[in-house]
Amino acid sequence: MEAATDLKHIALSDIHVKLGAKMVPFAGYLMPVSYEGINAEHETVRNRIGVFDVSHMGEFILKGEHAMELIQRLTSNDVAKLVDGKVQYSCIPNEDGGIVDDLLVYRIDDKSYMLVVNASNIDKDWNWFVSRNTKGVEMHNISDKTSLLAVQGPLAAAALQPLTSMDLLNMEYYTFAKGDFAGCENVLVSATGYTGAGGFEIYVENKDAEKVWNAVFEAGKDHGIKPIGLGARDTLRLEMGFCLYGNDIDDTTSPIEAGLGWITKFTKDFTNSSALKLQKETGVSRKLVGFEMMDRGIPRHDYLIQDATGNTIGKVTSGTQSPSLQKAIGMGYVTAEFAKEGSEIFIPVRDKAIKAKVVKLPFYKK
Amino acid sequence: MNFPDQLKYTKDHEWIMVDGNIATVGITDFAQGELGDIVYVDITSAGETLSAETVFGTVEAVKTVSDLFMPVSGKVVEVNPHLESNPESVNKDPYGNGWMIKIEISNAPELEHLLSSAAYQQLVGA
Numbered sequence A: 001m002e003a004a005t006d007l008k009h010i011a012l013s014d015i016h017v018k019l020g021a022k023m024v025p026f027a028g029y030l031m032p033v034s035y036e037g038i039n040a041e042h043e044t045v046r047n048r049i050g051v052f053d054v055s056h057m058g059e060f061i062l063k064g065e066h067a068m069e070l071i072q073r074l075t076s077n078d079v080a081k082l083v084d085g086k087v088q089y090s091c092i093p094n095e096d097g098g099i100v101d102d103l104l105v106y107r108i109d110d111k112s113y114m115l116v117v118n119a120s121n122i123d124k125d126w127n128w129f130v131s132r133n134t135k136g137v138e139m140h141n142i143s144d145k146t147s148l149l150a151v152q153g154p155l156a157a158a159a160l161q162p163l164t165s166m167d168l169l170n171m172e173y174y175t176f177a178k179g180d181f182a183g184c185e186n187v188l189v190s191a192t193g194y195t196g197a198g199g200f201e202i203y204v205e206n207k208d209a210e211k212v213w214n215a216v217f218e219a220g221k222d223h224g225i226k227p228i229g230l231g232a233r234d235t236l237r238l239e240m241g242f243c244l245y246g247n248d249i250d251d252t253t254s255p256i257e258a259g260l261g262w263i264t265k266f267t268k269d270f271t272n273s274s275a276l277k278l279q280k281e282t283g284v285s286r287k288l289v290g291f292e293m294m295d296r297g298i299p300r301h302d303y304l305i306q307d308a309t310g311n312t313i314g315k316v317t318s319g320t321q322s323p324s325l326q327k328a329i330g331m332g333y334v335t336a337e338f339a340k341e342g343s344e345i346f347i348p349v350r351d352k353a354i355k356a357k358v359v360k361l362p363f364y365k366k
Numbered sequence B: 001m002n003f004p005d006q007l008k009y010t011k012d013h014e015w016i017m018v019d020g021n022i023a024t025v026g027i028t029d030f031a032q033g034e035l036g037d038i039v040y041v042d043i044t045s046a047g048e049t050l051s052a053e054t055v056f057g058t059v060e061a062v063k064t065v066s067d068l069f070m071p072v073s074g075k076v077v078e079v080n081p082h083l084e085s086n087p088e089s090v091n092k093d094p095y096g097n098g099w100m101i102k103i104e105i106s107n108a109p110e111l112e113h114l115l116s117s118a119a120y121q122q123l124v125g126a
Helices: A013-018 A038-047 A067-074 A119-132 A156-163 A206-223 A230-239 A273-282 B029-035 B108-113 B117-124
Strands: A022-026 A029-034 A050-053 A058-063 A086-093 A099-109 A112-117 A138-141 A146-152 A176-181 A184-190 A199-205 A226-228 A286-293 A304-306 A312-322 A327-335 A344-349 A352-359 B014-019 B022-027 B038-042 B055-061 B065-069 B074-079 B101-105
Touching (some): A013 A022, A038 A230, A050 A206, A146 A206, A156 A199, A156 A206, A304 A327, A312 A344
Antiparallel strands (some): A058 A112, A176 A184, A286 A352, A312 A327, A344 A352, B014 B022, B074 B101
């Protein structure tokens, strides 16, 4: 347990408490985990519109002649594919086959980029970049002064459009714009999220966070907007098969094992790229898969995965009862021979091995 | 939060309502709130005789899983059949439709060790 006094507070902490949020320590921050309940919040995002305060996330600005080159060398996806106003999902491989973090790379212009990293990895990522910044790229860690609101759900665009002159209705997935929003200047809005429900992520300075929060709720009032906690964020992302750093990927899992080959581009050189290329060509011995429970039982992080005769073949990395599908789902690493869709695997839950089936991701399809 | 005076409580957040030598057991309003949405109540101890503080079942919420403990020693004589298809009753009505088991008490003096409503409220800071 982290001592409450060591925890960082996000700018809108008091607002969440007033709204009845259950606040819990997460990655060193006191964060809202739920308001009215995970299932109801999950349903709100899938069908209408909900707002997550994810201000614990980290943001770095990298600027200068060599900014792109540095990001290109330290991340797995191909930054050269980005144009101004485009976002890219990527990861930072380490030198031992694992992953330092997964992140979003925003290209503001050809000499300035924003990296959005996991809260638990802010210091680790910052030090990783600083110690490899050999050509004097200008770096700013703006995490502590930046708030991030994720407004997610099918009604998000219609609800938020009146607040800004940026064209949200036609904003393509994984693009962004910077401009006025709710009377505040210099707000960055991207068509991104971690839910598969559509919507936007809004980056504002802390001083504007409350104003933007209030304007968003006013604008969404007639659409049934509600605050959503990190609990529902986890069930929503898991239904989409999105990896969570610290659960499904970490310092010891390779992007190839994790099914992140699509963001690992061997058209360029980057940290550990030759070893990862070899993995891709010769195959990996374990793979991250999605599975559905066939009998009653809910898989949880760190539960074992077995074959029909009880041999251990892997471990669960994430699991939950899916609110949208009304069945228990999970992800985990299994030896390659069990990674095929339809493979029968078993998860011991308490005293019983429960049958599960490897399925294609995402679990949830619109 | 609601903690009826006529019930006794455990520090593990179960409640027990005694009626002669039969008692009904469930989890408290505080416990259901902490667990969040309950999706599955797994009780396989029907017919078993268990001692106080041993596990009689497990409750699965969306985010977490938690064991259920016997408040006093006894035989599990009934499991709430309604929870099979309505586990959310534990959230909505923890002291009513959300009851979990009925037990035949085998060592009544153990009831003296349980908490009153006031003592339990103090424990959970309600």
